[in-house]
Amino acid sequence: MTTAPPPSPPPPNPLSFPPATFQKLAPKIFLERHLQSTPATRPSGRNPDTFRTPSLHTNSLSHAHGSAVVRTGDTAVVCGVRGEVLSLAAGTGGRIVVLRTGEDGRGKNGEGEGDEVRERGLVVTNLEMGTGCSRDYHPGPPTDFAQAVTARLHRLLLSNKLISSQSLRILDPNTEEVKAYWVLYIDAVVISLDGNVLDAAWASILAALRSTRLPQAYWDQDTEVVVCYPEVSRYKSLDVKGLAFTASFAVIDLGAGKGGKVILSDPDEFEEGVCGERVMVCALEGEKVGWIEKGGGVGQVAEVVECVHRATERFKIWEQLFAEVLGSSG
Amino acid sequence: MSQNLPLPPIALPGQPLAQSPPYAAGPGTYTTQNPTRTVITASVAGIPRVHADKSVSVTRPSPSHPLLLLPEVASTVLARVTRLNPRQATVEIFAIQGGGDGIHGGGDGGCVCEHTFQGVIRAQDVRATEKDRIKMLESFRVGDVVRAVVISLGDQSNYYLSTASNSLGVVVAHSDAGDPLHPINWRQMACARTGIVEERKVAKPI
Amino acid sequence: MTDRRRINGPLEGTIPPVFLTSSTHKSIIKRSPTTLRKIFLKTGLTPPATGSAFLELPTPSTHSTPTLKLTSSVYGPRPLPSSTTFSSNARLTAELKFSPFSTPGRRRGYIRDGVERDLSAQLSIALGKSVAVGKYPKSAIDVFVSVLDCEGGLGDAGDEAGGGVDVGLMSVLATAISCASAAIADAGIECFDLVAGGVAGLVLEQGGVVEEDRVEKSLEVGQDSDDARRGMRKNGKVTLVLDPSPIDGYIILAAAAVGYMAARDELTLVWTKGSMGWDGDSTDEVERIVDGAITASTGVRLVINEAVKERLLLGLKEMGLIRGKAVSGDGDAAMS
């Protein structure tokens, strides 16, 4: 048995425990000891600024229009996207939106587009954690945490305006009137959870959307229903605009003189349990930032800046992975 | 180690390993009765071994989940005090250090429980002497880590624990101010920073 | 049913796409009736769980045919919830859930439906009989199975299966048993034997007459229907198919799924659908179909054995690595 990094006060208690017991006994001290060693190493062996290496597979599900499996370390999420048809015919009483596709300039209708997706609820995002992915989540109604993550994912999806409503419209081929919409059911199922579910779930959603191919559909005037062409060759990819990737961080304060604040990239379950302070940055293409969340403590602005830097680095890794798996045709 | 009993390198549940008359069923095995003989059969996937006492066991090599331990009567456990009243202390057992003749109890270091088990230490089980003069508040505080031994599986919710031995009692404690305490004698602990002395049922440091 | 804790679709309701012509998945590669499909099974893919396994069937999969994919994780023995009464045995519960995107046709909801409850109950019966529950007093062993993808044939609305018995649910259950059993072995929970699931079906060969017609006709002319059917079956038009897939396009007269402990030669679960005759001789249908399902499960058992062993060997290697690491001075920490 060897001792860990030098404890600062003289050891008042010579009792020693195996690391696993120590971790359970005093999780905070356990993490602090690890981070105070040189070089600072996390219990998982990662450096504070190291993210877990992601892996990605797409289109492995038979009945989804698009799907992806993302694994970062021991966190794994499967996401399936499924299109169903929302008919605007009788019953919606005067709410028929008439939009001519020809005059659909991006600048002009940019605002309206997002609203169409949002107002009609054309994107339905859900995160399921009751799958035995971790010991704390049981089947049944989603926990508060699952609901909160779902809401964040949904918000990210809408606010980044990744999906153009144009690609969800189903038209009457004669009048070019919008008669129906595709509704995208995006279900992210967590099959293994070891912290930072948001990054993995978000990446799986984005990859699933980018792999989604919907059947070509049109409004059939005679039968007054939406009909699709069965040929796979006539399926069309969803128009997903750009890329956005989240990067999550946990912050721990080791105290003045003992290392100060340490920002842990891509925290695992144990680190999330110990650290109260969190930062999330959603990075966009061209070194832009789309969304920043910060909570659970008071931090220097520099901290957030550091997080943004790391997030843009992380963006490149995801971007490369997506290019490899999905092809560069963004 | 024994004598030419041909064992497979890896045993799987249901796999027959040896006959019972010469050999005995050890941890990780069970016996099945045939009309003609009793067969020792593996009940977990792992490495089968024959021990000097002719018992056959199957042990798990997996480092991530080495042992599946449950608190048993006579096993030594580590527990954190969660509630305290004059009659008993409620604790959560978070590590089992073996000691009982547990079926998986091969490991020396014991195991950390994935889930904590709830237990109680009744006032009369705190120490072996002067049982009627025990005051719970002078023995434990909420948050203390206690080494204790399981004396009964108890009822549906609690295991019954005892600290009535020199080696058992509080092993980790913090003062009211949050500083760590270290043991002075079997009933007192002191704070290194302030020197404040608090009362505990202290485990004799090993 | 609206679920206020989840994000729901538009209130107006949506329908799955309707196609001009119905396209059915028909498998191109025809197996011989006694060939099992290849299975991919790997344990330990959900590290937070005590034990876990992932199963994919068939492997390798092609994009044109649907596959069956499920994950299973096992937790326990862990304390029972405080509301339950004392039990000197472990309580094993199994939960099988279809993911929303796993089935053809409509998207599946999150709230547990009757099919899921039924399969969960059968799964816990099949596994519970194999686990040495007496070794774990006062504890719960929880088994979770998530079906990520399945082949259809579930008997759902809009999911036609050609007039015969649907074997979709049966193969989901059988693979769930195998996958969960591998996860239990991975967890190191003591059990009498590992359970493997197997399915077999009696199939009307291509070109045969759909059964109900034949029965009706024979009745109309006043014949004994059973004789007619038996005659038809004895004429060799009925074949036993191991591991039938819903996409094989068979007309299945009867099918059985079993949970089977090969080392003990014992069954933990029997589930049959479709009508089977019993005419007393040794070649009758019940016997054939049960034996067929057992044969199928024996094949699956070999895969489970390999998957469990593979992981154990990996564990042995890791152990070696960790020992080396401990010597180099990392890992332990002293308590303060």
Next chain:
Amino acid sequence: MPISILPPQPAQYLLPPDPDSDRENEKVVLDEDGDFVRMISTPRKRSKAIPIVTPGEIVTSDPQWMRGHGTCLMRGRDSAVDGDDSDVNKLLSVKPLRARYTPEIGDLVVGRIAEVQSKRWKVDINSTLMAHLLLSSINLPGGILRKRTSTDELQIRSFFSEGDLLVAEVQSLFQDGAASLHTRSLKYGKLRNGYFLKVKAGGIVRGKSHIVTLEAANGAGEVDVILGVNGYVWVSKKVTLQAPPGGESITRLEEEASEAIYSNVNEDIAPVTRREIARVGNCVRAMVRWNVRVDEEVLNAVYLSALELEEMGFTEEGGSSNGPECLEGEVGRRAVEAGMERVREANSKARGMVE
């Protein structure tokens, strides 16, 4: 015939065998919830028809009656009360036939452990409330004089654990009506070597002796029947305490017995005994089914009649595949009727002797 399916018939009851016997002052009536009820202290000289009282029905306005259970007063008048019998007392009560058991002090009950707590057991005795059995109310192994220690508390499950059956006496009642039991006698305690059955609580007469020993037929030895007042019945092989040949003291005997009192292992029971145990159980069930209340005398008689019926080869009409000891349906009725007849004969004979 594996199954007999009968058309529905109006409820049938066997009337008490003899208008002059003691048993006669019990009648079948209907109670508050529309269940059939049995009346005690019913009028002896009233009509022979089964008086059925329904809730709200005025039974009597005679002020000499005191209101008992199952009755209430309406504006100074008794209602739902019936009867004029004065040779017992002036208390009038209506007892539901199908009801939960209401414990009374001194009752012998058979119970099943429902829950084990740190110092007591909760026992299901077919009552609305669980009965309590305190750790201090049982005999501990090692003799009566043994001191109770805290170790006993830790091993409480080694005495009784969930599901275990026991026979006990109601020692006292709590404020809320829950019973407190004790087993501090060698005739009480854990039950083994037999079979448990459950009849409705009113089916067993509160009588002198609730532990009945029957001399079973076919060389089966003696069979003990414990008729719990609560409707729980235990039928078992009679186990006699063998006095050791040295003629040792009775305390020694008690000690030895007490070592085994919490055993869960049955002794060897011969198939023939098992068969008679089943037959006795069927007799009890048939008697309750045909509304004959069970006590030692009637049980004995019905048992003998059941044996006779088997000898005569009477089983279900036309059927031969029934078990010969089975008393379902019509056979049971015949056996019970014959048994009642037997009791009647014995009674009149006894009366004859007195006269």
Next chain:
Amino acid sequence: MAPLQTSQQTGTPLSPAELSYLHTSLTLTPPIRPDSRTPTQFRPLVAESDILPSTNGSARMIWGDGGECVVGVKAEVERNSATSVGPRDWIEINVEVSGQRDDDAFLGMTVAESLLVPGSGVLERLVLGERFHWKVFVDILLLAPPLSHPATLLTLTTYLALRNTFLPKLISEVVEDPVFDDDWDNALPLYPVGKIPPPITLLVVNVGENIFFDPTREELSAGDVVLAVSICGKKVVGVRTLEGGSGGVGRAVVKRVIKESCEVAEEVFSNLNSVGEGD
């Protein structure tokens, strides 16, 4: 969740001594059942059919232990739906156990699987011309759950009700909207004599080498394996495993259970068919 929970409202187990007594008695040759029945003997049942005048068919059964079941069958005319759902939905089964919130998945599934077994021919009789069909609702109410498992009681009652279900005779042409003969005497049976009858499900428990029909609650607890065998005419139309016992069971036992069920079922059918003929 567990199928047996419907019958074992109290979760209290049997005592070890009791269980061992039962187990030994039941493994003897010949076995001794607690109520002295022979292995294939059922407890007597009281049954009547046609009890609900506003249904197309109904039945009621009472078990000696207090279990009571009522089944009503009602038929409605329904237009064939455009989004082809298939005839599987034409019979809707609803099992309600009084005092239980959820509908019973196990019982519902058992009934549905055996009733809708391919080849039974019943769905074909529901066709009403080209555009319409009968939609049949089978409502099974377990008024008082029996002390043992309700599957047998429930399916026997359902059998009786279906056997006595009549549908008005169609007098319109195939292409027209359906018009019916209003004379009930001309109504057609849903299950005509001579065609494949409705199924029943028998509960069978094995203890050692012995097999028992119509097991009581305690026999279920002492059993090694409990199977529900559904039989339709002379065919086995479904087997399901119920909770109970630890460890598996040999395949020979399973086959024997199925075989004996068929033999016993024949007698059960003949008895069931005579219900209502006496009066």
